[in-house]
Amino acid sequence: GNSVTQMEGPVTLSEEAFLTINCTYTATGYPSLFWYVQYPGEGLQLLLKATKADDKGSNKGFEATYRKETTSFHLEKGSVQVSDSAVYFCALMPNNYGQNFVFGPGTRLSVLP
Amino acid sequence: GAVVSQHPSRVICKSGTSVKIECRSLDFQATTMFWYRQFPKQSLMLMATSNEGSKATYEQGVEKDKFLINHASLTLSTLTVTSAHPEDSSFYICSAIVGRGEEGYTFGSGTRLTVV
Numbered sequence: 001g002n003s004v005t006q007m008e009g010p011v012t013l014s015e016e017a018f019l020t021i022n023c024t025y026t027a028t029g030y031p032s033l034f035w036y037v038q039y040p041g042e043g044l045q046l047l048l049k050a051t052k053a054d055d056k057g058s059n060k061g062f063e064a065t066y067r068k069e070t071t072s073f074h075l076e077k078g079s080v081q082v083s084d085s086a087v088y089f090c091a092l093m094p095n096n097y098g099q100n101f102v103f104g105p106g107t108r109l110s111v112l113p
Numbered sequence: 114g115a116v117v118s119q120h121p122s123r124v125i126c127k128s129g130t131s132v133k134i135e136c137r138s139l140d141f142q143a144t145t146m147f148w149y150r151q152f153p154k155q156s157l158m159l160m161a162t163s164n165e166g167s168k169a170t171y172e173q174g175v176e177k178d179k180f181l182i183n184h185a186s187l188t189l190s191t192l193t194v195t196s197a198h199p200e201d202s203s204f205y206i207c208s209a210i211v212g213r214g215e216e217g218y219t220f221g222s223g224t225r226l227t228v229v
Contacts, residue, residue, distance in 0.1 A: 036220075043119070043206055043223035044157075089156065093218075100147045101208070101218070105156040 002027045004104035006090050012110045013080055021075040021107045023064075023090035031092040033057075033066050033073040034101070038087045047075075047088070080111045115141045115211040119221025126197055126228055134192045134224045136207035142187035143209035148180075151204040151223075160205075163190050197228040 007022040025033065035047040035057070048057030053068035062077045073090060090104040116139045126132050136146060145164050149157040161177075163169040163184035171177045179201075181193040190209075194201050207221040 041225070044220045046220075100159050100162060101157075103156045103158075106154075108154070 002031070002092060002094055002102045004090050004092055004102055006088075006104035006107050008105070008107070009087075010108040010110055012112065014112050015082055016079045017111075019075070019077040019080045019084075019109070021088055021090075021109070023073045023075065023104060025071050025073065025090070025092050027071075027092055027094060027102075029095040030068075031094050033064070034091045034093065035062070035064055035073070035075050036089040036091060036103075038089065038106070040086070044089065080109070082111045082113050085109055085111045115139075115209075115219045117143070117207060117209050117219050117221045119207055119224060121224055122222060123225045124227070126226070128198055128228055129196055131193055131195045132197055132226060134194075134205055134207075134226075136190050136192075136209070136221045138188045138209050141209075141211050143190070143211070144187065145210045146184060146190040147208040148182060148190075148192050149206045149208065151206065157206060160192075194226065197226070199228045202226055202228045 003026045005024050032051045034049045036044040037047045038044050048059040050057040050066035056065045064073050064075045087106045087108045089106045091101045118137045120135050147162050148160045150160050151157045159172050160175045161169045161171045161182050163182045165184050165187050169182035184190040204223050204225050206223040
C-alpha cells in the first residue's frame with residue numbers, strides 16, 4: 001500500500017537557521033508528492049509539489065526534490081523565520097485519477113526569535 | 114484559483130445533538146470530495162469519499178450511520194455528525210478535485226468541532 005513517513009517533531013529552531021524535514025514514501029507506480037503547511041487554527045495550504053522524479057518544487061524559500069532512487073521528498077529552507085512556525089505535512093497522490101491524498105503524520109516546527 | 118468554502122469554522126455542541134458541516138465549491142464543479150479527520154497533533158485520516166449523486170464510500174472503521182455524507186450537487190457536499198459525543202471532537206477538513214489530474218485539488222479551511 002501507499003504510505004508516507006516523516007521525521008518526528010517537534011522541531012525547534014532559531015530564526016535564520018537551516019531547516020530540513022525528512023520525508024520518505026512507499027507507493028506503487030509513480031505518485032506525485034506534496035508538502036502542505038497548516039498554521040495554527042487553519043486548514044491546509046499547498047506549499048509545493050513535484051509530479052515526477054528529479055522535479056524540484058519550490059515556494060516561499062522552501063524546496064524539495066523528488067528522489068525516486070531513495071523514495072524521498074525532503075523539505076528544506078535555508079533561513080527560517082518566526083512566521084514559518086506551523087505543522088508541515090508530506091503527502092503523496094497515487095498516479096490514478098480520483099484518488100485521495102495519503103498524508104504523513106506531520107512535523108511541528110517552532111521558530112524562536 | 115479554485116476555492117472550497119467550508120463552514121462553520123468552529124462549532125461547539127452538546128452531546129447527543131447533530132452538527133452539519135458544509136463544503137461548497139465556489140467557482141468550479143466538484144464531482145468528488147474527500148472528507149478527512151484530524152485528531153490533535155496527528156495527521157489527517159481519510160474518512161470517506163463522496164461522489165456527486167451517489168452514496169459515499171467510507172473508510173474502514175468509520176461509522177457511516179454516525180457520519181452522514183451528502184453530495185447532492187456538484188457544488189455542495191455536507192458531513193453531518195449525528196448524536197455527537199465528546200470523542201467526536203476533532204478537526205474536519207474537506208478536499209475537492211478540480212478538473213483532472215494530481216494538480217487539481219483544493220482543501221477547505223477546516224471545521225473544529227467540540228462536543229461538550
